[in-house]
Amino acid sequence: MTLIKTKHNRRSFLKVSSLAGGGMVLGFSWLAGCKPEGTAEAVEAIIMPDNWYDVNAFLKIGNNGVVTIMSPNPEIGQNVKTAMPMIVAEELDVDWKNVIVEQAGLNTESFSRQLAGGSQSIRQGWKSLRMAGATARRMLMEAAAKEWEVDVAELTTASGVITHEGSGRSIGYGEIASSAAGIEVPEEVELKDPKDFKIIGVPTKNVDGKKIATGQPLFGLDYQQEGMLIAMIEHPPAFGMTLKSMDAEAAKAMPGIVDIFTIDTYPEDVEKQWSDTSAFSELVAIVGNTTWEVLKAKKALKLEWEGKDAIENTSTIDQELEKRLLAAADDPARSRKDGDPEAAFRDAAQVIERTYSGPFLAHNTMEPMNFFAHVTADHAELVGPIQTPEFMRKTAAARLGLPEEKVSIMMTRMGGGFGRRLYGHFGIEAAAISQKINAPVKLIYTREDDMTQGTYRPTYKVTYRAALDADNNLIGFHVKGTGAPESPVFNNRFPAGTVDNYLAENNSRESNISTGAWRAPRSNFIAFAEQSFLDEVAEAAGKDPIDFRLGLFDRAISDPVGDSNDYDPERYAGVLKLVKEKAGWGQDKPGVHRGVSAYFCHNSYVAQVVDVVMEGDKPKIEKVWCAVDCGIVVNPEGALNQIEGGIVDGIGHALYSNMTFKDGKPEQNNFDKYRLIRHSEAPKEIEVFFVENGVDPTGLGEPSLPPVAAALANALARATGERLYSQPFVGTQQVLG
Amino acid sequence: MAIYNLKINGKTQEIDVAPDTPVLWVLRDHAKLTGTKYGCGIGQCGACTIHIDGTAMRSCSLPVSSVGDKAITTIEGLSEAGDHPLQEAWVEHDVPQCGYCQAGQIMNAASLLKNNPSPSDADIDAAMNGNICRCGTYLRIKSAIKTASQKMG
Ligand code: FES
Ligand code: FES
Numbered sequence: 001m002t003l004i005k006t007k008h009n010r011r012s013f014l015k016v017s018s019l020a021g022g023g024m025v026l027g028f029s030w031l032a033g034c035k036p037e038g039t040a041e042a043v044e045a046i047i048m049p050d051n052w053y054d055v056n057a058f059l060k061i062g063n064n065g066v067v068t069i070m071s072p073n074p075e076i077g078q079n080v081k082t083a084m085p086m087i088v089a090e091e092l093d094v095d096w097k098n099v100i101v102e103q104a105g106l107n108t109e110s111f112s113r114q115l116a117g118g119s120q121s122i123r124q125g126w127k128s129l130r131m132a133g134a135t136a137r138r139m140l141m142e143a144a145a146k147e148w149e150v151d152v153a154e155l156t157t158a159s160g161v162i163t164h165e166g167s168g169r170s171i172g173y174g175e176i177a178s179s180a181a182g183i184e185v186p187e188e189v190e191l192k193d194p195k196d197f198k199i200i201g202v203p204t205k206n207v208d209g210k211k212i213a214t215g216q217p218l219f220g221l222d223y224q225q226e227g228m229l230i231a232m233i234e235h236p237p238a239f240g241m242t243l244k245s246m247d248a249e250a251a252k253a254m255p256g257i258v259d260i261f262t263i264d265t266y267p268e269d270v271e272k273q274w275s276d277t278s279a280f281s282e283l284v285a286i287v288g289n290t291t292w293e294v295l296k297a298k299k300a301l302k303l304e305w306e307g308k309d310a311i312e313n314t315s316t317i318d319q320e321l322e323k324r325l326l327a328a329a330d331d332p333a334r335s336r337k338d339g340d341p342e343a344a345f346r347d348a349a350q351v352i353e354r355t356y357s358g359p360f361l362a363h364n365t366m367e368p369m370n371f372f373a374h375v376t377a378d379h380a381e382l383v384g385p386i387q388t389p390e391f392m393r394k395t396a397a398a399r400l401g402l403p404e405e406k407v408s409i410m411m412t413r414m415g416g417g418f419g420r421r422l423y424g425h426f427g428i429e430a431a432a433i434s435q436k437i438n439a440p441v442k443l444i445y446t447r448e449d450d451m452t453q454g455t456y457r458p459t460y461k462v463t464y465r466a467a468l469d470a471d472n473n474l475i476g477f478h479v480k481g482t483g484a485p486e487s488p489v490f491n492n493r494f495p496a497g498t499v500d501n502y503l504a505e506n507n508s509r510e511s512n513i514s515t516g517a518w519r520a521p522r523s524n525f526i527a528f529a530e531q532s533f534l535d536e537v538a539e540a541a542g543k544d545p546i547d548f549r550l551g552l553f554d555r556a557i558s559d560p561v562g563d564s565n566d567y568d569p570e571r572y573a574g575v576l577k578l579v580k581e582k583a584g585w586g587q588d589k590p591g592v593h594r595g596v597s598a599y600f601c602h603n604s605y606v607a608q609v610v611d612v613v614m615e616g617d618k619p620k621i622e623k624v625w626c627a628v629d630c631g632i633v634v635n636p637e638g639a640l641n642q643i644e645g646g647i648v649d650g651i652g653h654a655l656y657s658n659m660t661f662k663d664g665k666p667e668q669n670n671f672d673k674y675r676l677i678r679h680s681e682a683p684k685e686i687e688v689f690f691v692e693n694g695v696d697p698t699g700l701g702e703p704s705l706p707p708v709a710a711a712l713a714n715a716l717a718r719a720t721g722e723r724l725y726s727q728p729f730v731g732t733q734q735v736l737g
Numbered sequence: 738m739a740i741y742n743l744k745i746n747g748k749t750q751e752i753d754v755a756p757d758t759p760v761l762w763v764l765r766d767h768a769k770l771t772g773t774k775y776g777c778g779i780g781q782c783g784a785c786t787i788h789i790d791g792t793a794m795r796s797c798s799l800p801v802s803s804v805g806d807k808a809i810t811t812i813e814g815l816s817e818a819g820d821h822p823l824q825e826a827w828v829e830h831d832v833p834q835c836g837y838c839q840a841g842q843i844m845n846a847a848s849l850l851k852n853n854p855s856p857s858d859a860d861i862d863a864a865m866n867g868n869i870c871r872c873g874t875y876l877r878i879k880s881a882i883k884t885a886s887q888k889m890g
Pocket of ligand 1: 774775776777778779780781782783784785786795796797798
């Protein structure tokens, strides 16, 4: 049993009131008392709200016993709208079938960290969600105890019913809820022992599953309001360009067109938030009655653009990044050095050196960027798919000249996020257009607009060097990363801590091509490079690739080098051992080529084995074996779906996806030129194994993606005899068709 | 502009639009049926899949003028109570992640099963390859199609 405090600095996390018509409402802070430990990653992934302890979400118990739980976090397909309420319901001790989940709007008064990103929703909400459920349960019990005049310790609960065994009395939560609203919030509540969990750990279907399968309007693009106009934008065709002149006469005269004008999304006096990444501030807005009419007018515009800034080519960026790999590190403060790496490499019996590269990538959420805005003289209503509503509201208020409390934001379900909807410029654009035209508008990006005005995954390069002594021990390790605009290297990640002589350094290059977080930032590339490299080092050392890695973890467990390593070597080794056992690693299967990889990011550990067979010169992925340690698995059904999705996504991007720029212009603008993985290319089978260790849960939206590219590359190397060093594998290298 | 009497999900609707308007936008903007999704506009992603006389078509690339009196079926009209075996299998297999591509996937799969009630894995791959899912739900889609196929068969 765990006791948890419901107060911090004398402020309660909870507020109770009665529900009109009978019942109780418990307001609570999702984040109460669970400030994340200050890992570099946590701090980076989340911009913390100033005030942690404002009462926030709601749990309503109606007098009919139906429980409504508001899900405050944006739903981008990561299934928090199901998993977060499951945690509340567990501690409340109700049947899941009596729970209704509602999506909350943006309400910073009440919620904290209403943000989806960094696979953090579950990890950070865990304690406060449990506390909310447990507190409500406790108050209901106290209310019943008072009514029956018995000691609350004699009461038990199950499935939303309170029972007093001594007298044989029982009462449903709904019947006592109104009295519970008058009970004082307890200072401390008791949490369940995880072994008594009845909802957490049970595969539970997506709460919106049926609505999705029947085509209900859930997404931003589906949102409509009476009198709403449709808006589209035209942005410069190339990064570094701005509008020179516009001739919109013919387009304005086209049927259904209301107006065409330019907007400056971010004038200089508007304070931008970190989430306002956008390469193009000045845009042409086309507003009309229907989508097709607006699209036709957009095509009829005569626009001239001019270069105002650097005009970039991917080929030049590539060459410059290669030079940077050979130059000195840019900032010694961003390096890590243990022991004497120079000496280790000088004295080595064998040095292995390899360079890996990865391209810019677009997010390509299936639902393109869009937002609804209705701005009047004293109020702005914004509705749409956004991962960072709190920041959008700040900027929208500044841009529109309204106080923040006059800007409301409602989040819709999102047709994918992957990081793209952290950057809400499209909401600000919609607001600026609505204000100018004085009407409600829905701004829609075409796929072309979406793909060519991205916050792309940066392009990366990294060189690894390993020094082996005469007995094939790893005595020195060197990693140097570069990228535009950031290096992918995490100085304190594995294999840091396992080698006496270690050097991690960086040298990155600016670019005006806008970039941002893309599913598992940096890890999405560096895991491929690191785990491919270690495979080659193991081979050079004549060791089995899993045993070689386990040997390194042994070192990090028994005698770690340095004290800032950011992973737990036992958990890391744990997933490798699990996948080794489950996949029957080491047993030869004729015609099957296997590769292994393991990676830690977003607080979870994943190890994978990929089995490839060659059909002619085409590889077919027979099976992916995947071991995961994410602590307690809240919803195994949703967790499996996330893991499978991450694997398919990771394989697809490693094999096919590539965003290139010529004269500042994106060379891919739709799915005929930008290749995404399709049905026939997905693995035939994925099997997932969870480590059961009872530790607090961590996220799953990202961690299964990073390692899979390396497991695939390592399997392909065995199948074809050729190692892969650059992504995408298909197209840049000839080994694969 | 021109007047079209379109048969959408069993009901005839009069719609006044330009002849080159894709059925996708007629459905979404005029008929207010937003289950059919926009993903690429060029026939590459399958998000906009509907049935024309029972056969899967990409509504983004289909001008309204070409429909005539053929029956248009959208995800909203695939079944009356949302209980087409595929829709049920989708829920049972918990297929959706973000869910955006799924209406198109289901409509395409429904057309596949109509022509080929018990498709092999290869048949499913071939028929479904035009439907992209960025969330990577392909394996579950395949399982759900098989479940529905068994139920229907
Ligand atoms: S929107 Fe029609 S195929 Fe993509
Ligand atoms: S479920 Fe998100 S695109 Fe398919």
